[in-house]
Amino acid sequence: MRDIFDKVKQNMGPLGMYSSKAHGYFTFPKLEGEIGPYMTFRGKRMLNWSLNNYLGLANHPEVRKADAEAAAKFGLAAPMGARMMSGNSVYHEQLERELSEFVNKPDTILCNYGYQAMVSAIDALVDRRDVIVYDAESHACIIDGVRLHMGKRFVFKHNDTEDLEKQLQRATKIVEQTGGGILVLTEGVFGMRGDQGKLKEIVELKKKYQFRLFVDDAHGIGTMGKTGGGTGQEQNCQDGIDIYFGTFAKSFALIGGFISSEKDIITYLRYNMRSQIFAKSMPLPIVLGALKRLELMRKHPEYREKLWEITNALQQGLKEAGFDIGNTNTPVTPVYLSGSIPEAANLVYDLRENFNIFCSMVTYPVVPKGIIILRLIPTAVHTLEDVKYTIDAFSKIVDKLKSGKYQSDDVAKVEVEL
Numbered sequence: 475m476r477d478i479f480d481k482v483k484q485n486m487g488p489l490g491m492y493s494s495k496a497h498g499y500f501t502f503p504k505l506e507g508e509i510g511p512y513m514t515f516r517g518k519r520m521l522n523w524s525l526n527n528y529l530g531l532a533n534h535p536e537v538r539k540a541d542a543e544a545a546a547k548f549g550l551a552a553p554m555g556a557r558m559m560s561g562n563s564v565y566h567e568q569l570e571r572e573l574s575e576f577v578n579k580p581d582t583i584l585c586n587y588g589y590q591a592m593v594s595a596i597d598a599l600v601d602r603r604d605v606i607v608y609d610a611e612s613h614a615c616i617i618d619g620v621r622l623h624m625g626k627r628f629v630f631k632h633n634d635t636e637d638l639e640k641q642l643q644r645a646t647k648i649v650e651q652t653g654g655g656i657l658v659l660t661e662g663v664f665g666m667r668g669d670q671g672k673l674k675e676i677v678e679l680k681k682k683y684q685f686r687l688f689v690d691d692a693h694g695i696g697t698m699g700k701t702g703g704g705t706g707q708e709q710n711c712q713d714g715i716d717i718y719f720g721t722f723a724k725s726f727a728l729i730g731g732f733i734s735s736e737k738d739i740i741t742y743l744r745y746n747m748r749s750q751i752f753a754k755s756m757p758l759p760i761v762l763g764a765l766k767r768l769e770l771m772r773k774h775p776e777y778r779e780k781l782w783e784i785t786n787a788l789q790q791g792l793k794e795a796g797f798d799i800g801n802t803n804t805p806v807t808p809v810y811l812s813g814s815i816p817e818a819a820n821l822v823y824d825l826r827e828n829f830n831i832f833c834s835m836v837t838y839p840v841v842p843k844g845i846i847i848l849r850l851i852p853t854a855v856h857t858l859e860d861v862k863y864t865i866d867a868f869s870k871i872v873d874k875l876k877s878g879k880y881q882s883d884d885v886a887k888v889e890v891e892l
Contacts, residue, residue, distance in 0.1 A: 488839040500819055500835065508533050509727070511856045513832070520832040521860055523850040528697050528805060529777040530855035531767050532727035540766035544759035552758050558744070561755025569765050570732070576768060577695070577703050577720065578712050579734035583743050586756050588721035588731030592690060593619040594749035595717070595733055596659070598742070599688075600625065603654030605645040607638065609661065609671065613690060616659050625654065632664075635675045642683045656684065662691030662705030663698065666836065666849070668802030670698075670705055677714030688717040696725025697805055702771050702778050722760075726767045730756055780854040781805060784861060788852050791865045797872070807850040808836075809868065813875055818846040820880040821871055829867040 506514045509532035513522045531537050555561040570582040585591030596619030606627040628641040645656045660671045691704045699707030706712030717735045722728040785805045798810040815837050822835045836847040
């Protein structure tokens with residue numbers, strides 16, 4: 475027999491094992507100041523490519539005014555209680571109606587947190603007789619939802635519809651015996667690679683197989699489609715998406731999320747999603763803040779147009795400079811490099827300390843050993859000058875990487891905060 479605490483202390487996990495060298499700098503950094511393309515990190519002004527503030531709404535004057543007025547009027551406590559018991563309001567219902575219209579679905583349920591919503595919705599929708607089929611590179615919220623499933627589950631290779639079809643064949647044989655159904659899970663925009671899920675091709679498979687499609691479009695809502703209605707709108711297949719999830723944590727620059735579908739399905743979720751039934755209602759300042767943000771999205775397509783101007787300039791410029799950005803066809807911009815974890819840390823340290831650029835670094839175990847991803851998130855409030863400066867800086871640091879200047883047996887020495 476062993477003590478649980480002893481086990482944890484002996485194995486802090488694949489990321490936690492670096493906490494003594496990384497905390498406060500490479501992990502859990504503190505960006506200070508108003509949210510925008512320039513923020514302060516450890517006393518230095520940084521060009522920031524690490525926030526999902528796609529449309530620049532975080533510090534929009536109308537947004538700040540709406541947030542402040544709602545907080546002054548209602549406080550953060552209202553409404554008290556879970557929505558089913560005592561926490562509903564006309565504003566919650568208004569936001570649900572307007573979101574339904576925005577994403578072209580009959581009904582919507584608000585959710586306190588996006589991650590929690592995906593996990594809980596998957597758990598509510600399937601039972602042990604059903605089969606889940608999901609993309610190999612699905613977000614952690616989908617993976618955790620799938621882990622709760624007591625029935626069979628099959629994974630298909632990332633965006634590989636041929637492999638999806640094979641898994642659908644396997645799933646079909648099982649549900650024919652169990653009397654269950656099939657739920658396919660994927661994403662509208664994959665947040666690491668930046669590629670769109672092949673939603674239209676998956677919807678086409680409904681002609682051959684019986685299944686329901688659940689799409690996590692966290693990075694697609696507000697950024698993709700003619701009106702920002704998401705990746706289903708972008709691919710002209712929104713009607714084929716049976717259950718649509720969007721978050722407030724990215725384009726809306728807020729917190730929370732929503733799920734949209736047929737009225738009967740949303741009614742079912744209202745009365746069966748444990749994370750919403752047994753949790754306090756979304757505070758009114760967040761609800762009213764989301765309404766204001768949604769209003770601005772609809773009234774100002776130029777915000778999305780500006781986002782894409784910066785996105786196209788950044789991605790085209792990186793490609794012309796010889797960088798590998800993979801197959802992204804969304805604002806998410808990964809830059810793929812080769813190197814060890816110490817090289818990645820030293821490179822990012824150089825970017826922050828000597829070029830005043832802050833971006834996210836992704837290494838093993840999130841990606842295979844030897845791969846470094848610098849993930850850039852362009853926004854409508856970046857400028858073409860920001861793009862040019864960043865590409866010039868990246869060209870310099872990649873030359874250092876190739877020449878071995880970042881090689882080390884250890885990560886850059888920084889003052890950690892534990």
